[in-house]
Amino acid sequence: MADLLAVTGLRAGYGRAVVLSDVTFRLEAGEAMAVLGRNGVGKTTLIDSIVGVTRRFDGSITLAGRELAPLSPEERAGLGLGWVPQERNIFRSLTVEENLTAVARPGAWTVDRIYGVFPRLKERRGNMGGALSGGEQQMLAIGRALATNPRLLLLDEPTEGLAPIIVEELLSALVRLLRAEGMAALIVEQHAHKILPITRRALILERGRIVHQGASAELLADASLLERFLGVTRR
């Protein structure tokens, strides 16, 4: 099976609340996929379900053919999930470098290579995580995920709440990761016109269900679809 990630008939939520229903999609190795949708449609719930911090009611999630359902978040991380949570959640009481080395696993992504992608982190390597700006925290959150040498990056709104110039810096780093390094990624984004050009495929969520799935380029060209599900008009 060539699929890196296969989500089939996933129903998941929190406590008794079902947020996601009948979510089915596949991601190939080296592929980047955008996850779009308005606020509160369940994008974070989808990412968190893969990570293993939500309640799964039904369905299956496999990573490289291995069923994740019975596994703890620790075990899933060990199989190669690199999570960049929406809240970033970097370790504030650890230095920048310690944030990376505390979770590092052997592989191609060394601390120096991560500093190559995010030179700002190198400048601030000795600073406490809590002392970083929002943009730097986001870079650190991505760097920390890379330090685990994942097979799949799960990015939850990496540009949210950042100044435009920082957004550009982050996106160009992302492009490098996806294109040059061939990193597989699931990227939740509010800015469809920013993320569609750098991903191969996209899916749109609406009230916990997938309402559209297809090539990013086609979606980018389909103004009516974007308008209908995301309320964006092409700039």
Add this chain to the structure above:
Amino acid sequence: MPSATLLGQALISGVLAGGMYGLLAMGLSLSWGLLRLVNLSHFALAFLSAYIVYELGTKYGVAPWWSAAMVVPVMFGVGAAQYWLFDRFHVNELASLLITFSFAVIVEAGIQIYWTADYRRFETHYSTLSFKVGPFFVPVLELVLCVVASVLAWGTWMWLRKTYVGKGLRAAAEDADIAAAYGVDHRKLAYLLSGIGAAYAGIAGTFIALIATLAPAQIWAWLGVVFAVVIIGRLGNPLGALLAGMLIGASESLAMAVLSPAWAPVVSFSVLIVILLWDPEWL
């Protein structure tokens, strides 16, 4: 006002006595700061170790370092077992304090039943050994204790900062769920740390056996001041615990020399209050 020599002697004795505070504080600080478990039984484990070292030494003539070689690993096991219990029953910070307090009372009773409430003293030919530096006397055992405590504090501090396990522990202390999602197995690390903390109680107990007079109720004698030391040195910081121990030891000793023995606790607890009022996030 006492003479300069007297003050100097008080300072030296105080710093050296503070080494014991620091050594006792270290294990407590590690489990409180990194596992969020306030382990009052730490004192009981230290005294239990002291009594065992005393027993082996006086009844069977075992040298204290050989006794320590046995007691310290056993205490490591006790510490790990305690963590198993806390984890199994999802014990929180406050409950851990109450449970370990109860545990300490039970250990105290056990000591009293086996060794009675009589004062016990482990006499060795080196227990009162000291040497002179200028006009000052330096007790050898206390100096050895301070060296051991310093090596442990420094080693533990480096371990927390430089090793994968140490950094994982600090990350998990801040946010266990997030750390887990990056593959940090918080539980495995917690067993290790809980064991290490109790092992330090074993080491402290060995020195208590050699330096102090043993009685069951003595378990509580150091509770107040060591608590202050743990907090002043910052939770989870072994080097801070040692330095705070020496600072408090010195200030107590100076207060005793200049004022009167009754003033000793006033100094340390005033420092504690000032720190907590000045920086509420210190804890």
